[in-house]
Amino acid sequence: MRSISYPRQPMHALHLFCGFPLHITVAMKLSLPLLATALSGAGAFTAVNNGRRSLTELNSMRQPIMAGNWKMNPATEADALNLARGFCAMLTELEDTCAMDAKEGCTEVVVFPPFPFISKVKDIVAKYGITVGAQQVYYENKGAFTGSVAASMVKSVGCEYVLCGHSERRSLFSDSDVNINLKVKKTLEFGMKPILCVGETQDEYDLGITQEVCAMQVSKDLRGVSKEDMRNVVIAYEPVWAIGTGLVCDAKAANDVHKYIRTILAKMYDEEVAQSTRIQYGGSVTPESVDGLMAMSDIDGCLVGGASLFADKFARIVNFKSD
Ligand code: 13P
Numbered sequence: 001m002r003s004i005s006y007p008r009q010p011m012h013a014l015h016l017f018c019g020f021p022l023h024i025t026v027a028m029k030l031s032l033p034l035l036a037t038a039l040s041g042a043g044a045f046t047a048v049n050n051g052r053r054s055l056t057e058l059n060s061m062r063q064p065i066m067a068g069n070w071k072m073n074p075a076t077e078a079d080a081l082n083l084a085r086g087f088c089a090m091l092t093e094l095e096d097t098c099a100m101d102a103k104e105g106c107t108e109v110v111v112f113p114p115f116p117f118i119s120k121v122k123d124i125v126a127k128y129g130i131t132v133g134a135q136q137v138y139y140e141n142k143g144a145f146t147g148s149v150a151a152s153m154v155k156s157v158g159c160e161y162v163l164c165g166h167s168e169r170r171s172l173f174s175d176s177d178v179n180i181n182l183k184v185k186k187t188l189e190f191g192m193k194p195i196l197c198v199g200e201t202q203d204e205y206d207l208g209i210t211q212e213v214c215a216m217q218v219s220k221d222l223r224g225v226s227k228e229d230m231r232n233v234v235i236a237y238e239p240v241w242a243i244g245t246g247l248v249c250d251a252k253a254a255n256d257v258h259k260y261i262r263t264i265l266a267k268m269y270d271e272e273v274a275q276s277t278r279i280q281y282g283g284s285v286t287p288e289s290v291d292g293l294m295a296m297s298d299i300d301g302c303l304v305g306g307a308s309l310f311a312d313k314f315a316r317i318v319n320f321k322s323d
Contacts, residue, residue, distance in 0.1 A: 062277075063107070063278070063300075064107040064108065064294070064300055064301045064320075065107070065109075065110065065234060065278055065280060065300060065301035066107055066108070066320075067109070067110040067112065067133070067236075067280065067301065067303045067308075068110070068112065068308025068309075069112045069135065069303055069304065069305050069308065070083075070112055070113050070114060070135075070308060070309060071135070074309065077116065077117055077120065080120075080121060081124060083311060084113075084121045084124040084125055086311030086312075087314055088124060088125060088130070089311070090311045090312055090314075091318065091319075092128075107301070107319075108131075108301075110132065110133050110160070110161050111130060111131075111132055111133070112132070112134065112163060113132065114135065115134065115135075115149055115154075118157050118159060119158070122158045126158070131161065132160070133162055133163065133192075133195070134149070134161070134163070135163050136149075136162065136163055136166070136175075136183070137149055137150060137153075137154055137162050137183055137186060138150060138151075138183070139179060139183045139185075139186045151186045151189070151190040151192065154192070155190045155191065155192055159192060160192055160193060161192060161193050162183070162192050162193070162195070163197060164184045164187060164195065164196050164197065164221070165180040165183075165184075165196050165197045165198065165217065167197060167199060167238060168243075177216075177217060177221055178220075180196070180221045181220060181221050181222070181223050181224070184196055184222065184225060184233070185224060188225065193232040196221050196233060196236065197238050197303070198213075198214050198217040198218055198235065198236070198237060198238070199213070199217075199238040199242075199283070200239055201241065202240065202241040205239065205241055210239070210257060211260050214257060214261055215261075218268075219268060222268065227269050227273055230269060230273045230277060231276070234277070234278045234279070234280060235277060235278070236281070236282045237254065237257050237258055237261060237279060237281055237282070238281075238283050239254075239257075239283050240283075241283075242282075243284070243305065244284070244305060246284050247283075247284055248284040248286070248289045249281065249283055251289075251292040251293045251295070251299070252296070254281045254293065254296065254299060255297060258279045258296070258299055259298050261279055262274040262275065262277070262298065278300040278301060279298060279299065280299070281293050281303070282303030284306070285307060285317060286313065286317070287317055290320045291321045291322075293320075294321075294322055295322065304317055
């Protein structure tokens with residue numbers, strides 16, 4: 001497996017960064033090292049949450065979250081149920097398994113099967129504290145929208161999460177930021193949690209505009225989402241060039257993007273939201289790469305595609321070694 005690291009982000013192409021005025025963008029870029037230094041200080045205490053919580057405490061409140069996005073796999077219901085059963089069996093066999101609910105120190109685990117399999121997969125995995133989610137929803141409540149699935153529908157079969165803005169929906173199904181924003185808000189309206197996927201394409205990566213792309217997507221896709229609702233939002237940074245290619249992003253480079261996304265959240269909301277929002281990395285995550293990724297300060301979990309279709313691989317990913 002090859003890993004890849006980012007070039008330094010040049011200062012050109014700021015025009016793409018629509019969510020913030022140019023001077024704020026430049027200021028954020030210039031102040032990033034200072035901010036990073038300030039945030040990394042052990043026991044750093046700031047005026048977060050009315051001065052009651054340190055940044056360190058807020059960081060430690062971010063429960064790890066591992067998610068398996070099965071995409072349009074496997075081919076049949078029987079195969080899907082076998083995958084779910086196999087994964088649960090692996091979890092019970094592994095030592096130190098700590099998948100499962102929100103117990104302190106545990107990792108939250110979510111799987112995203114195709115719509116027809118959600119109910120039965122949920123019946124299998126729920127006993128293990130694993131939740132299910134929908135790979136997408138439409139933003140209307142009901143009506144003549146052939147082929148679409150409403151938030152109320154996936155909620156009624158037990159979904160707790162919805163993927164919003166996955167790059168495959170953006171590129172293959174023309175999901176715009178306006179529509180993604182509506183889907184994020186619809187997901188929240190129905191008491192579910194969006195996992196908002198953002199990330200640059202290969203061309204954008206080559207242009208060195210990763211930060212601008214992520215900032216634009218985060219700011220547009222979360223427009224109108226309240227600070228209170230941000231407690232239920234997870235962000236997944238998924239560089240498009242890393243998805244399904246075997247080119248896992250260098251852990252440190254991914255961590256830098258995660259830190260940058262937190263600066264955007266701080267601008268949009270405040271430092272408390274920036275530090276408490278969970279941000280996953282996605283793109284060719286494997287058992288071999290997960291430990292390095294999860295050792296990073298600002299990577300709170302992974303959104304896994306291909307490897308989540310193998311019970312043993314996904315079980316190992318869920319049981320990443322944090323030290
Ligand atoms: P891969 O893990 O197959 O690269 O897919 C990542 C992804 O798109 C998860 O949503």
